[in-house]
Amino acid sequence: MRKKLxxxxxxxxxxxxxxxxxxxxxxxxxIIERNGDVVASSGLNKLCEQYHKNNEITNGFCQECFMDIExxxxxxxxxxxxxxxxxxxxxxxxxxxDGSYVATLFQGQFFDKEPDISKYNDIxxxxxxSKEEYLEAVKNTEICCEEKIQTVIDFLIGISQFISDVASSxxxxxxxxxxxxxxxxxxxxxxxxxxxxxxxxxxxxxELKEKSRKLEEMSDRYRLISExxxxxxxxxxxxxxxxxxxxxxxxxxxxxxxxxxxxxxxxFLHHDDKEKVISKFRDRIKSGxxxxxxFRLVTKKGDVKHxxxxxxxxxxxxNKPIKMAGSIKNITEKRLYEEKIEExxxxxxxxxxxxxxxxxxxxxxxxxxxxxxxxKNLSVMYIDIDDFKNVNDIYGHPLGDYILKKVSKRLxxxxxxxxxxxxxxxxxxxxxxxxxxxxxxxxxxxxxxxxKISKPFRVNKKEFFLTLSIGIAESKNGKTKFHKMxxxxxxxxxxxxxxxxxxxxxxxxKLQEESFTxxxxxxxxxxxxxxxxxxxxxxxxxxxxxxxxDGFEALIRWKHPEKGIVYPGEFIDIAEKSGTIKLIDEWVFxxxxxxxxxxxxxxxxxxxxxxxxxxxxxxxxxxxENIKAILKENNFKxxxxxxxxxxxxxxxSINNAKDILNVLKELGFAISLDDFGKGxxxxxxxxxxxxxxxxxxxxxxxxxDYSDKDIIDLIINLGHRMGLKIIAEGVENYSQxxxxxxxxxxxxxxxxxxKPLEFDEINLFCEVFH
Numbered sequence: 001m002r003k004k005l006x007x008x009x010x011x012x013x014x015x016x017x018x019x020x021x022x023x024x025x026x027x028x029x030x031i032i033e034r035n036g037d038v039v040a041s042s043g044l045n046k047l048c049e050q051y052h053k054n055n056e057i058t059n060g061f062c063q064e065c066f067m068d069i070e071x072x073x074x075x076x077x078x079x080x081x082x083x084x085x086x087x088x089x090x091x092x093x094x095x096x097x098d099g100s101y102v103a104t105l106f107q108g109q110f111f112d113k114e115p116d117i118s119k120y121n122d123i124x125x126x127x128x129x130s131k132e133e134y135l136e137a138v139k140n141t142e143i144c145c146e147e148k149i150q151t152v153i154d155f156l157i158g159i160s161q162f163i164s165d166v167a168s169s170x171x172x173x174x175x176x177x178x179x180x181x182x183x184x185x186x187x188x189x190x191x192x193x194x195x196x197x198x199x200x201x202x203x204x205x206x207e208l209k210e211k212s213r214k215l216e217e218m219s220d221r222y223r224l225i226s227e228x229x230x231x232x233x234x235x236x237x238x239x240x241x242x243x244x245x246x247x248x249x250x251x252x253x254x255x256x257x258x259x260x261x262x263x264x265x266x267x268f269l270h271h272d273d274k275e276k277v278i279s280k281f282r283d284r285i286k287s288g289x290x291x292x293x294x295f296r297l298v299t300k301k302g303d304v305k306h307x308x309x310x311x312x313x314x315x316x317x318x319n320k321p322i323k324m325a326g327s328i329k330n331i332t333e334k335r336l337y338e339e340k341i342e343e344x345x346x347x348x349x350x351x352x353x354x355x356x357x358x359x360x361x362x363x364x365x366x367x368x369x370x371x372x373x374x375x376k377n378l379s380v381m382y383i384d385i386d387d388f389k390n391v392n393d394i395y396g397h398p399l400g401d402y403i404l405k406k407v408s409k410r411l412x413x414x415x416x417x418x419x420x421x422x423x424x425x426x427x428x429x430x431x432x433x434x435x436x437x438x439x440x441x442x443x444x445x446x447x448x449x450x451x452k453i454s455k456p457f458r459v460n461k462k463e464f465f466l467t468l469s470i471g472i473a474e475s476k477n478g479k480t481k482f483h484k485m486x487x488x489x490x491x492x493x494x495x496x497x498x499x500x501x502x503x504x505x506x507x508x509x510k511l512q513e514e515s516f517t518x519x520x521x522x523x524x525x526x527x528x529x530x531x532x533x534x535x536x537x538x539x540x541x542x543x544x545x546x547x548x549x550d551g552f553e554a555l556i557r558w559k560h561p562e563k564g565i566v567y568p569g570e571f572i573d574i575a576e577k578s579g580t581i582k583l584i585d586e587w588v589f590x591x592x593x594x595x596x597x598x599x600x601x602x603x604x605x606x607x608x609x610x611x612x613x614x615x616x617x618x619x620x621x622x623x624x625e626n627i628k629a630i631l632k633e634n635n636f637k638x639x640x641x642x643x644x645x646x647x648x649x650x651x652x653s654i655n656n657a658k659d660i661l662n663v664l665k666e667l668g669f670a671i672s673l674d675d676f677g678k679g680x681x682x683x684x685x686x687x688x689x690x691x692x693x694x695x696x697x698x699x700x701x702x703x704x705d706y707s708d709k710d711i712i713d714l715i716i717n718l719g720h721r722m723g724l725k726i727i728a729e730g731v732e733n734y735s736q737x738x739x740x741x742x743x744x745x746x747x748x749x750x751x752x753x754x755k756p757l758e759f760d761e762i763n764l765f766c767e768v769f770h
Contacts, residue, residue, distance in 0.1 A: 003097040003098060003100055003102050003171060004033060004102065005031065005033060005039050005095065005097075005102065005103050005163075005167060006033070006037070006039060007174075008097070008167045008170045008171055008174065009163070009166065009167055009170065011039060011040065014031060014039060014040045014163075015040040015042070016360070017040075017159075018030060018031065018040040018041060018042045019042045019483070020360060020483060021042070021107070021159070022042035022043040023042075023483040023486075023487070025107065025152070025155075026043070026142060027043070027107045027108070027109075027110055027142055027144065027152065028041075028042070028043045028044045028045050028048075028107065028108060028109040028110070028142075029041065029042050029043060029106070029107045030042070030044070030105075030106055031095065031103055031104070031105050031106075031163075032103060032104050032106070033102065033103045034070070034101070034102055034103060034104075039103060044109065045088070045109035045110070045137075045141055045142075046137045046140070047088070047109070047134075047137040047138060047140075047141050048062070048086070048088060048109045050137070051127075051129050051134055051137065052086045052088070055127045055129075057127065058086055058123075058127060061084050061085035061086050062084055062086065064084070064085070065082050065083075065084035065085075065088075065090065068080075068082060069082055069090065069092045069104065069106075070104070073092060073093070073094040073101055073104060074101055077094075078093065078094075078157055079091065079092065079093045079153050079156065079157060080092045080093075081149070081153070082108075083112075086123075087111065087115060087116075087119070087120075088108065088109050088110070088111070088141075089108055089109075089110050089111060089112050089144070089149075090106055090107075090108030090109065091106060091107050091108055091149065091152050091153055091156060092104050092105070092106040092108070093105050093106070093153075093156045093157050093160040094160065095160050095163050095164050095167070096164045096168070097164065097167045097168050097171050098168050098171055098172065102167075105156055105159060105160045105163065106156075107152050107156060109141070109142075110141060110142040110143060110144050111141055111142070111143045111144075112143070112144060112145075112146070112149065113143065114143065114526065114530065114583075115138050115139075115141070117135065117138065117139075117530075120134065120135060120138045121135065139527075143526070145579035145582070146622075147579070147620075148579065162345075166341070166345065169341055173334070173337075184231065184327065184329070187231070187327070188310065188312075188326065188327060230248065230329075230330070231248065231327040231328060231329045231330075232245055232246050232248045232249045232252065232327060232328035232329075233245070233246040233248075233325075233326075233327055234246065234249075234311075234325065234326060234327070234328060235323055235324065235325030235326075236262055236323065236324050236325070237322075237323055238285060238321045238322055238323060238324065239322070241261050241262060241263075242260065242261065243259055243260055243261050243262055243264070243265060245259050245265070245328075249328070251330075252297065252299070252305055252307070252328070252330055253268060253297070253299050253300055254299040254300050254301045254303065255299075255300045255301075257300070262281075266278060268297045268298060268299070269295060269296070269297060269298075270295065270296035270297065270298055270304060272296075273295040273296050276295075277293060277295045280293050281293070284311075284313060284324070285313060285321050285324065286321075288313065289312060289313055289315075290310075290311070290312055290313075291309070291310065291311040291312070291313065291324065291326065292308075292309070292310045292311075293308075293309050294306065294307070294308050294309075294331070295307060295309070304332075305330060305332045306330075306331050306332045306334075306335040306336075307328050307329065307330060307331065307332075308328070308329040308331045309326065309327075309328045309329075310326045310327055310328075310329075311324045311325060311326025311327075312324065312325060312326060345357060346358035346361075348422075348423040350401055350404060350405065350423070351404065351405055351408040351423050352408075353408055353412075353421055353422055353423040353429075354420070354421075354422045354423075355422065355423060355424075355425075356422065356423075356424050356425060356430075358422065359422040359424070359430055359432070360482060362420065362432065363378070363380070363432055363482045363485075364481075364482055366378050366432065366434055367475060367480075367481065367482060377434075377436070377474055377475065377476050378432065378433070378434050378474070378475045379432075379433045379436070379439075379442050379472060379473065379474045379475070380430055380431065380432055380433070380472070380473055380482075380485055380486070380489050381430065381431040381433070381442070381445075381446060381449075381470050381471070381472050381489070381504070382424075382428070382430055382470065382471040382472075382473075382486065382489035382490055382492070382493045383411075383428065383429040383430065383431065383449075383468050383469075383470050383493075384427060384428050384468065384469050384470075384493055384497070385404075385407065385427040385428075385466055385467075385468060386466070386467045386468060386469055386497075386501040386502060387501075388400070388426075388427035388466070391403060391464070399459065402459060403457055403459060403464060403466070404427065406457050406459075407429075407453065407457070407466065408421070408423060408429070410452060410453060411429060411431075411449070411453070414445075414448065414449055414452060415431070416445070417435070418433060418434045418435035418436060419431055419432065419433050419434075419445075420432045430489075431449075433445070439474060439506065442472060442474070442506075443504075443506070446470050446472060446504040447504070449468065449470065450467070450468055450470070450502060450503070450504060453466060453467065453468050454466070454467055454502065467501055467502035468502065469493055469496040469497045469501050469502065469503060469504070470492075470493065470496060470503070470504035470505070471488075471489040471490060471491065471492030471493025471494070471495070471496060471504070471505060471507065472489060472492055472504060472505065472506040472507065473485045473486070473488035473489035473492060473506075473507040474506075474507075488507035488512070489507060491507055491511055491512065492504075492505040492506060492507040492511060493505070495511055495514075498573075518574050521566075521570070521571050521574050522574050522575075522577075522578045522580070524560065525558075525571055525574065525575055525578070525580050525584075526578075526580060528558055528560075529583060529584070529587050531561075533558055533559050533560065533561070534556060534557070534558055534559075534584070534587060535556075535557055535559060536554045536555065536556060536557070536588065536591055536592070536595065536759065537554075537555050537557055537756035537757060537758060537759075538552040538553070538554055538555070538595075538609070538756060538757050538759065538762060539552060539553045539555060539749050539754065539755070539756040539757070540552055540749065540753065540754045540757065540765060540769075541553060541610075541727065541747050541748070541749040542747065542748055542749065542753050542754075542769075543746065543747050544737070544740065544741045544745065544746075544747065544748055545741075545744070545746065548605075548769075549605070549606055549765075549766050549769055550606070550607050550608075550747045551606045551607040551608040551609055551610065551642070552606065552609050552610070552757075552762070553609075553610045553611070553644075553749060554588065554591075554592050554595075554609055554610065554611040555568070555756050556568055556584065556588055558571060572614075575614075576614060576616060579616075581614045581616060581617060582614075582616065582617045582620060585613055585614055585617040586617075586626065586630070588611050589611070589627070589630060590630060590634075592609055592611055592641060593630070593634050593636050593641075595609070595759060596609055596636075596640050596641065597636070598759075599762065600640070602763060604762060604763060604766050605766070606640075606766075607640075608640050608641060608642040608670060609640060609641055609642070610641070610642035610643070610644050610670075610672055611641075611642075611643070611644065612644040612645075612646070612674060613643050613644065613645060615645075615646065618645060618657065618660060619656050619657065619660065623660065624660060624663050624664075627664070627667070628667070631667070637668055638667060638668045638669045639668045641669055641670070642669065642670040642671070642672050642692070642693075643664060643669050643670070643671055643672070644672040644673075644674040644695070645657070645661070645671065645672070645673060645674060646673075646674050646675050654688065657689065658688055658689055658690075661689055661690050661691075662690055665690045670692045670693070671689070671690055671691050671692050671693075672691070672692060672693045672694075672695055672727070673686075673689075673691050673693070673694050673695065674695045675695065675697045675698075676694045676695055676696055676697055676715065686722060687722075691724060692724065692725060693719075693724055693725035693726065693727055693746075693747075694715065694719045694724050694725075694726055694727070695727045695728075695729055696712060696715055696716075696726065696727070696728045696729070696745075697729075698729050698730030700712055700715075701728055701729070701730045701731060701736055701740075701750075702730065704735070704736050704739055709739070709743075712728075712739075712740075712743065713743055716743055716744060716745055720744070725746045725747065726745050726746045726747070727745075727746065727747040727748070727749065728740050728745050728747075728748045728749075728750075729748075729749050729750060730749075730750050731748045731749065731750030731751075731752045731753065732750050732751050732752050733752055734752065736750075736752065737752055737753075
């Protein structure tokens with residue numbers, strides 16, 4: 001038997017799996033047999049499929065890359081990250097059947113960085129591609145950052161292992177089944193020959209002696225066959241309903257049982273199978289020659305056995321049925337094994353809940369059932385535990401897993417009729433709701449879930465308080481497919497997260513419009529740096545003790561070709577999620593170096609220029625090396641640059657933050673802790689980290705005339721005791737200025753003194769201020 005996926009697995013199921021992977025990741029995905037046959041694919045890139053693979057030379061590059069992938073995977077590599085001469089990145093992992101490399105699972109046809117447009121402009125000229133469409137395909141090709149590539153590799157290795165395990169199990173079963181089937185068919189053929197001979201002997205009474213001798217020989221052979229096979233041998237006389245079954249039937253029924261008629265045999269049939277089995281048996285006798293059926297018997301001990309029954313109908317010259325004979329095979333172990341395989345494929349091992357694969361099958365089935373039926377709706381609740389990463393990071397994954405099990409148990413108790421709970425992976429769950437009155441019923445249930453989960457979880461005498469964020473999507477009359485429902489629920493979940501967590505949100509068209517707007521901004525943002533659309537403004541920071549310009553904070557702006565000036569609040573979060581923030585932070589750093597040099601050459605006196613670095617950039621493994629390379633390239637000493645970090649950057653990974661900040665200090669940077677008092681900072685963090693200054697969060701300054709001013713006094717006194725400079729941001733009126741000056745705040749910034757300045761306004765401002 002050949003080891004091919006197409007022979008062993010349901011190709012439609014594989015295609016559904018590939019479609020789900022593509023829908024979740026937006027990365028072209030596929031499975032290719034070793035002979036080049038495409039088993040399944042989804043979302044293939046127009047750049048590759050329409051251009052590169054349709055030109056003899058560029059297709060040659062594709063083939064070279066593919067042969068290199070196969071060589072690496074053939075040698076035993078768990079994965080291969082390749083880049084063809086056309087510039088496209090592919091991630092490939094092997095699919096093994098019984099230890100043999102038979103197919104390749106890949107995600108690819110993307111870039112790992114912004115493509116060099118001039119390069120592809122030359123390619124379009126060289127190979128006579130339609131330039132406008134070709135370059136558009138280049139720009140629309142997905143770009144995956146290094147973190148996402150690693151995530152894709154881990155994910156593909158897991159999926160490949162799953163497919164390999166299922167295919168190998170199926171291959172082993174098929175090999176065993178083919179061998180057993182061959183042996184069984186040989187025995188059946190011998191048996192049927194015996195029956196034919198027996199009937200001929202009875203019809204020729206004039207040759208009775210000779211026939212009797214032959215019949216005795218045949219009977220001995222029949223007995224040997226019965227004793228030599230594990231199967232039950234049976235036959236039934238159609239005329240008088242006499243039934244014969246071999247002794248092996250006692251093993252199946254867990255005890256000696258006299259079965260002299262089909263009716264007595266049918267008494268052992270499983271209640272759910274009985275009507276179907278009897279009906280099919282009678283139909284075969286009326287018309288047909290061969291009989292085959294699978295059914296269940298209930299033994300004398302009450303156990304359920306799965307059987308495969310085969311038989312052949314013998315007819316006279318008038319086509320009247322005379323006898324049916326055959327064999328019964330006990331396939332209980334095989335069926336239980338298949339059920340175990342299915343259980344492993346569709347059950348989450350940690351919580352025992354149904355998993356994502358089972359969820360997809362169940363909901364697709366539900367949607368088909370309710371499609372077109374009035375007043376039949378289906379909703380999904382996409383659930384994520386807020387900040388659960390902190391539990392794993394602080395207390396370890398074993399305790400995190402234990403809490404996940406406790407959360408799943410509490411959620412299970414909240415399931416009503418028409419509801420089903422699934423674990424989607426990580427700290428994500430999904431609830432399917434059917435047969436509810438209206439969307440208000442879903443809202444009520446979501447509120448109940450939020451309330452119950454917010455109650456403390458007690459583990460080892462310690463209480464853990466968790467909250468959830470829930471995104472809800474509804475399919476009315478089954479018209480919305482599951483992958484679209486999941487996307488909508490994910491949008492609603494992200495909205496709940498953005499609005500402060502511990503909330504549920506229901507998908508609406510308005511929310512989708514916001515999402516499309518964010519996608520548009522994300523797409524435009526990728527072009528903003530190369531199109532020179534970003535620029536910096538500089539907000540003065542004033543030393544209010546000695547009344548001089550202490551320095552400036554560099555703030556980024558985006559001059560969008562259609563929307564005009566776009567402020568950071570409208571695109572920084574999107575840049576964080578898309579991974580573009582690392583490129584933006586690098587652009588800011590390079591431009592601050594340029595501006596710092598220009599200011600020093602012009603004679604402007606200032607202490608430092610500060611800028612905020614995102615947590616994802618700060619904690620990225622390559623950040624320090626990139627900074628060193630930029631400093632070396634520009635021959636620049638960073639003693640005039642101050643890096644601002646937020647409290648969240650520390651709380652998520654305090655040890656990494658400490659190590660990175662110490663290196664930055666050694667390089668000559670000053671460090672400022674931004675938004676102090678807003679998050680989770682503790683005195684321990686302040687002692688651990690090499691911080692030069694604290695920036696009081698703007699929220700305290702806004703309420704300076706109404707709130708308890710002791711908090712601001714405490715921050716100033718605490719910072720001074722630790723030898724830190726204190727900066728207040730967002731100072732917008734004289735009352736705030738006067739209070740901060742009287743209470744010995746060192747530096748302030750805000751609209752009361754100056755709005756952010758264009759770079760060419762800095763000289764004049766400094767002259768006028770002094």
